[in-house]
Amino acid sequence: MTMHIVDRRLNPNQKSLENRQRFLRRAKAVIQRAVKETSKSRGIRDVLEGGEVSIPIDGTTEPRLRRGSGRPDMVLPGNKKFIEGDILPRSGEGSGKPKDAGEGDSEDTFRFVLTRDEFLDIFLDDLELPDLAKRRLAEAEHQGLRRAGFKVSGSPANLSVSRTVRLALARRVALRRPRPEAIEQLEAQCEACEDEERRAKLQAELDALKSKMRRIPFIDPIDIRYRRFETVPKPAVQAVMFCLMDVSGSMSEHMKDLAKRFYMLLYIFLTRRYRHVDIVFIRHTDRAEEVDEETFFRAPASGGTLVSSALQCMHEVIRERYDPADWNIYAAQSSDGDNSYSDGETTGRLLKDLILPFTQYYAYLEVSEPGGFANMPESALWTLYQRLCADGAPLAMRKVAERGEIYPVFRDLFQKRVGQERVAP
Amino acid sequence: MSAGVAAKGRLFEGADWDFSVLQRIHDACEGIALKELGLDVYPNQIEVITAEQMLDAYSSVGMPLYYKHWSFGKHFAHQEAFYRKGLMGLAYEIVINSSPCISYLMEENTATMQTLVIAHAAFGHNHFFKNNYLFKQWTDAEGILDYLNFAKTYIAHCEEHYGQLAVERTLDAAHALMSHGIFRYPGKKTLDLRAEERREQERRRHEERAFNDLWRTVPAGPGKTANELTIDRRRALLGLPQENILYFLEKSAPRLQSWQRELLRIVRHIAQYFYPQGMTKVMNEGTATYVHYKIMTRLHEQGRLSDGNFLEFLQSHTNVVFQPGFDDQRFSGFNPYALGFAMMSDIERIVTRPDEEDRTWFPDIAGTGDAMAVLRDVWANYRDESFISQFLSPRLMREMRMFHLHDDPAEPKGIRVEAIHDERGYRRIRRALSRQYDVGLLEPNIEVVDVDLAGDRHLLLRHQVVDGNLLNEADAKLVLQHLADLWSYDVSLREVDATDTVLKEHGANPRKLAAAA
Numbered sequence: 038m039t040m041h042i043v044d045r046r047l048n049p050n051q052k053s054l055e056n057r058q059r060f061l062r063r064a065k066a067v068i069q070r071a072v073k074e075t076s077k078s079r080g081i082r083d084v085l086e087g088g089e090v091s092i093p094i095d096g097t098t099e100p101r102l103r104r105g106s107g108r109p110d111m112v113l114p115g116n117k118k119f120i121e122g123d124i125l126p127r128s129g130e131g132s133g134k135p136k137d138a139g140e141g142d143s144e145d146t147f148r149f150v151l152t153r154d155e156f157l158d159i160f161l162d163d164l165e166l167p168d169l170a171k172r173r174l175a176e177a178e179h180q181g182l183r184r185a186g187f188k189v190s191g192s193p194a195n196l197s198v199s200r201t202v203r204l205a206l207a208r209r210v211a212l213r214r215p216r217p218e219a220i221e222q223l224e225a226q227c228e229a230c231e232d233e234e235r236r237a238k239l240q241a242e243l244d245a246l247k248s249k250m251r252r253i254p255f256i257d258p259i260d261i262r263y264r265r266f267e268t269v270p271k272p273a274v275q276a277v278m279f280c281l282m283d284v285s286g287s288m289s290e291h292m293k294d295l296a297k298r299f300y301m302l303l304y305i306f307l308t309r310r311y312r313h314v315d316i317v318f319i320r321h322t323d324r325a326e327e328v329d330e331e332t333f334f335r336a337p338a339s340g341g342t343l344v345s346s347a348l349q350c351m352h353e354v355i356r357e358r359y360d361p362a363d364w365n366i367y368a369a370q371s372s373d374g375d376n377s378y379s380d381g382e383t384t385g386r387l388l389k390d391l392i393l394p395f396t397q398y399y400a401y402l403e404v405s406e407p408g409g410f411a412n413m414p415e416s417a418l419w420t421l422y423q424r425l426c427a428d429g430a431p432l433a434m435r436k437v438a439e440r441g442e443i444y445p446v447f448r449d450l451f452q453k454r455v456g457q458e459r460v461a462p
Numbered sequence: 463m464s465a466g467v468a469a470k471g472r473l474f475e476g477a478d479w480d481f482s483v484l485q486r487i488h489d490a491c492e493g494i495a496l497k498e499l500g501l502d503v504y505p506n507q508i509e510v511i512t513a514e515q516m517l518d519a520y521s522s523v524g525m526p527l528y529y530k531h532w533s534f535g536k537h538f539a540h541q542e543a544f545y546r547k548g549l550m551g552l553a554y555e556i557v558i559n560s561s562p563c564i565s566y567l568m569e570e571n572t573a574t575m576q577t578l579v580i581a582h583a584a585f586g587h588n589h590f591f592k593n594n595y596l597f598k599q600w601t602d603a604e605g606i607l608d609y610l611n612f613a614k615t616y617i618a619h620c621e622e623h624y625g626q627l628a629v630e631r632t633l634d635a636a637h638a639l640m641s642h643g644i645f646r647y648p649g650k651k652t653l654d655l656r657a658e659e660r661r662e663q664e665r666r667r668h669e670e671r672a673f674n675d676l677w678r679t680v681p682a683g684p685g686k687t688a689n690e691l692t693i694d695r696r697r698a699l700l701g702l703p704q705e706n707i708l709y710f711l712e713k714s715a716p717r718l719q720s721w722q723r724e725l726l727r728i729v730r731h732i733a734q735y736f737y738p739q740g741m742t743k744v745m746n747e748g749t750a751t752y753v754h755y756k757i758m759t760r761l762h763e764q765g766r767l768s769d770g771n772f773l774e775f776l777q778s779h780t781n782v783v784f785q786p787g788f789d790d791q792r793f794s795g796f797n798p799y800a801l802g803f804a805m806m807s808d809i810e811r812i813v814t815r816p817d818e819e820d821r822t823w824f825p826d827i828a829g830t831g832d833a834m835a836v837l838r839d840v841w842a843n844y845r846d847e848s849f850i851s852q853f854l855s856p857r858l859m860r861e862m863r864m865f866h867l868h869d870d871p872a873e874p875k876g877i878r879v880e881a882i883h884d885e886r887g888y889r890r891i892r893r894a895l896s897r898q899y900d901v902g903l904l905e906p907n908i909e910v911v912d913v914d915l916a917g918d919r920h921l922l923l924r925h926q927v928v929d930g931n932l933l934n935e936a937d938a939k940l941v942l943q944h945l946a947d948l949w950s951y952d953v954s955l956r957e958v959d960a961t962d963t964v965l966k967e968h969g970a971n972p973r974k975l976a977a978a979a
Contacts (some may be wrong), residue, residue: 040488040584041562042481043509046569053518053538059630060535099533100940101641104906104931109869112895114796115787116865116882123879125867149539150546 061155064097068151072159161306182266191263205260214253215246276365277315278307279351282333283372285322285342292404295437296371297334299402302447303369304330317354321347323377327354344376344418345383352391361395368392371402374416385421393430400450401434408438473766477572484508484567487577488584494760495585499753500834503588504563504603508580511566516553517542519566523736524556526564527610529617529728531633557583559591559739561603574771578778581757586750593842594745596738605655606735612659613728620721632722635944636708636729641905643708643730644737658731662724696913703909706730707923707945710910716919717950726948741845741901748802749841751783752810755803785862801862805849808858809837819856851896859883859891866894871930906933908955919951927959932966942970 061068119125151159187200223243230236280300284293307314318333319325322340325347351368359366376384393399401422415423419434426432435446473490474483488506495501511519521538522528554575558564565583567576591597602609621629636643697703704710708730712723739746758779762772785800786792809827812820813836816828827836840849866881880894881887897903907926914920923945925933938955946953954969 039505040485040492041507042484043507044481045509045511045515045566048515053521053535055530056521056532056535057538058535059530059532059626060539063532064536097532097536098937098940100638100937100944102639102906102908102925102941103641103934103937105934109871109929109931110880110894110897111867111869112796112864112891112898113788113867114785114862114864115789115793116863117787117789119865119879119882121879121882121884121887124873124875124877125879126876127869149543 060097061151061159065159067097069159072151072156157305157309161309181269183269184264185267186265187262188265189259189262191265195263195266197262197264200262201256201260204262205256208257208260209253209255212253214255215250217250220246220250275313275315275363276311276367277317277359278303279317279319279354279366279368280304280333281325281347281351281368281370282318282320283322283342283344283347283370283375284320284338284340285375286339287342287375288373288404289406291406292373295404295440295443296402298440298443299371299437299447300369301334302443306447306451315359317351319347319350319354321350325350342372342375342377343380344372345380345387348384348387348392352387355395366396367398367400368396369400369402371404372418373405374403374418376417376421378417381417381421384418385425388422389425389428389430393425393432396431399430399432401432402446403434403436405436405438471765472768473577473761474573474771475768477574479573479576483573484510484576484580487573487580490761490766491577491581491585491757494757495581495589495753498760499585499756500838501585501589501753502592503585504561504592506584506588507562507564508584509564509566510569512569513545516556516566516568517545519556524558525610526558526607527614529614529633530621531637532630533637555579555583557587558606559587559597559601559603559735560606561592563588563591563603572774574767574774575778577761577767577771578754578758578775582750582754585757586753587746589753590742590746590749590841593838594738594742594845595843596741596845600738601735602655605658609655609659609731612662613732616662616724616728620725624719624721629725631947632725633729635948636726638941638944639707639711639948640729640733642908643706643726643733645706645709645734646901655731658727700913702913703911703924705907705909707908707910708733711945711948714913715949718948722948738845740904741847741899743798744796744802744805744846744899745841745844745849746802747798748806749837751779751799751803752806752837755779755807787863804858804862805853806837808855809833809840809853812855823855824853846899847896847901850899851892854892854895856883856888859888864891864895866891903928919949921945921949921951921953923953923955925955925957927957927965930959930965932957933968935968938968939970942968943973946970946972 187197220243223239223246227236227239227243230239280303282296282300288296304316307316316330318328318330320328320333320338321343322338323343323346324340325343327350328336347370355361355366388399401418403416403419419436422432422434426434433450435450437443437446473486479487488508495503517538519526520541521534528534554568554571556566563584565579565588567579571579591601591603597603617629617633700714701710708726711718712726712730715723718726758767758772758775761767762769767775783797783800783803785797785804810833812824812828813830813833816824820828830836840853844852860883864883865879866887867877868880869877881890883891907928909924909926910921911924912922933955942953942955950972952969952971954967956964957966957968958964
């Protein structure tokens with residue numbers, strides 16, 4: 038009998054990927070809750086690596102008709118001391134009561150591992166930048182080209198050789214253009230022929246073929262095709278996010294950690310969701326500087342506090358690189374709320390006159406020690422911003438004291454606004 | 463090296479293998495299996511797969527191709543988590559009841575393990591699949607892969623036409639009723655899955671050909687009023703009572719579309735295909751384990767396996783047939799490998815070296831001498847329940863120290879030991895253990911008993927309660943909901959005991975969404 042060996046190891050893996058996605062879609066709500074829980078207890082780096090989540094098994098149950106309790110009769114192996122007629126207590130330790138064998142109802146949670154992408158998708162689901170507008174100018178500049186079939190006229194650069202040759206071949210076949218080989222063969226016959234009469238006949242045939250070949254060109258102008266392109270507007274939206282962070286001495290390690298976590302989320306969110314978002318990192322003490330991502334998240338710094346310096350720096354960057362007419366400008370600021378007394382007025386003025394008029398959205402995150410907001414007066418910045426807010430500035434403010442609050446607050450700030458239509462893509 | 467191997471007659475040295483070694487192993491096993499054991503097998507196809515592919519196969523009940531459904535993704539996610547944490551090892555092989563018989567071998571296995579697996583799956587299971595009467599009756603090994611392929615394509619096609627959600631809803635409901643989509647008693651004809659596929663295609667072609675918009679305009683004649691039908695006649699027309707709920711819905715549910723009926727049919731066919739496996743766990747594994755033990759021992763005797771490799775085999779074999787006692791932490795019921803292998807070896811002993819006890823208990827086979835002939839007959843003609851009730855010997859009951867517990871709710875003091883492994887107890891233990899494998903008792907006995915087609919189309923089901931054991935309420939509720947969605951009208955389920963007293967009644971109304979589908 039013949040036997041076949043098939044090596045399946047090189048077959049595409051992840052055959053069950055689609056089933057997995059269907060399962061995730063189905064269990065989405067439960068998983069989302071679980072992801073939120075998970076992200077509270079874990080370091081931000083770990084969170085973003087994905088990982089194991091456990092979800093309650095209901096919601097994805099597969100019910101079937103089955104009996105409720107176990108069977109009354111049971112045969113078991115391994116009897117050591119029982120004899121017929123012994124009565125064993127139903128529950129209780131040590132008496133050798135058999136564990137209920139068979140079906141387990143015990144499984145009340147369901148554990149599995151999410152990949153990084155799946156995790157982030159769920160993690161960042163439903164978030165978006167508010168009021169993403171200002172796309173007119175960008176559109177005018179970004180007319181993309183797309184292939185769209187063929188046309189009969191155009192520039193030689195766009196000549197589609199393969200299509201042209203194909204049509205020509207079809208036409209030659211249809212019109213029975215004589216093949217060069219056939220003519221050569223006839224010519225050879227003609228020369229080799231001794232019989233005069235027959236030779237004349239062959240010659241006539243040859244002439245007819247030759248003239249037919251001349252009449253039917255190898256490539257006719259009607260065969261020629263050019264690649265056709267369509268211009269499509271590319272929905273490229275230009276946006277820039279300013280991340281302003283206070284790193285002064287009054288910020289404790291805990292507060293900096295909170296702020297960094299917040300920006301980490303923001304960073305992940307923006308880089309995953311929007312391809313054309315620029316991010317500008319500004320950190321400040323009593324001086325502000327624009328830094329790169331690495332320095333922003335890692336390098337230590339210390340000093341006094343002048344919030345206006347950061348706003349001034351942001352203003353300069355806007356003036357230099359991001360024309361408010363073309364760019365959607367967003368800013369997220371985090372601070373412990375302390376500001377030197379003399380700086381309050383400058384900050385207010387800068388914000389009101391030079392920043393807020395040009396930003397789509399300005400989020401302010403105030404961080405504190407755990408439980409720090411309870412018995413403290415409102416901070417200087419908070420009071421100031423509240424006043425601006427009351428005047429109708431596009432300003433959102435939240436307070437955060439615990440790690441676990443970061444994600445909810447973040448979601449809150451960037452949640453899709455219900456009832457507010459997105460600008461049509 | 464290879465010359466040295468050939469000289470010694472060894473199949474392989476060490477743990478490494480390649481495809482020529484696999485071929486050599488297969489041929490050696492085949493020689494023993496066919497000539498010495500007299501097995502009769504489907505042609506073999508051996509497929510080498512990775513651990514991840516093994517996990518893939520796990521989640522789709524071992525089948526190489528299967529339609530898409532979220533529940534398979536769920537199983538995969540669950541098993542993957544366990545596997546990655548090291549809580550669960552993977553099986554060494556999966557074997558499929560098809561012709562050719564496909565065995566999946568893990569690439570991580572050593573050469574000894576591959577030999578074991580080939581002997582176990584490609585000959586043991588393979589012979590059982592081909593010869594056992596249940597598999598002959600209920601499964602179509604030739605057609606199953608084609609049918610699964612058809613099912614996969616058909617369901618994908620339905621998803622394109624009617625939307626993933628609608629298909630998923632129908633499949634969810636069908637899966638919930640899968641355990642009751644089986645004919646338990648053989649019907650007129652055996653299953654021919656290739657014909658199934660052709661039938662569906664022909665029906666579609668016929669519909670396309672016969673479509674004529676004119677029919678829509680023909681006025682319907684006066685129908686026969688249902689009142690004229692007596693209850694008995696009505697039941698007879700609908701084929702009631704009917705234990706195969708999926709079949710009943712496929713044929714009689716008033717508002718299902720034809721693709722939904724076909725989906726129910728697919729799920730029902732697949733359930734039927736797996737039905738014999740549930741009834742022959744002990745026998746199937748027992749056969750395969752006995753066969754691999756025989757083949758491996760012979761290979762060692764012939765000098766084709768080295769002593770070291772044979773010890774490696776013995777170690778995994780011992781792990782496979784380990785039966786912890788009831789009070790052991792690792793105990794989770796009878797290990798079908800252990801019980802099956804012990805019984806097969808015991809039959810061999812009875813046939814070849816019987817004692818007085820065996821001669822009284824098994825006069826038909828004791829001392830007849832040809833163990834393989836008896837075993838082949840057993841493998842062909844029994845299932846777990848009948849196998850145990852016929853062939854479990856007193857000696858094995860003593861060896862495994864079996865005892866029988868009876869939990870009578872009326873007894874306040876506790877659970878009574880009904881029987882132990884002594885003269886008085888042998889027959890009772892054997893009867894109780896065989897009942898434990900009785901399919902009629904494994905699944906609740908539920909039937910469609912009546913439907914009020916003239917009135918509100920209320921569907922009535924009955925659960926015949928055994929030993930006062932009612933259905934799990936939460937699950938019953940969910941399943942009935944699915945059932946009502948498919949039926950599109952109210953459904954109720956009565957649980958009755960032997961005297962027809964109603965112990966409990968469940969009900970469900972169809973959800974709006976499903977009715978609209």
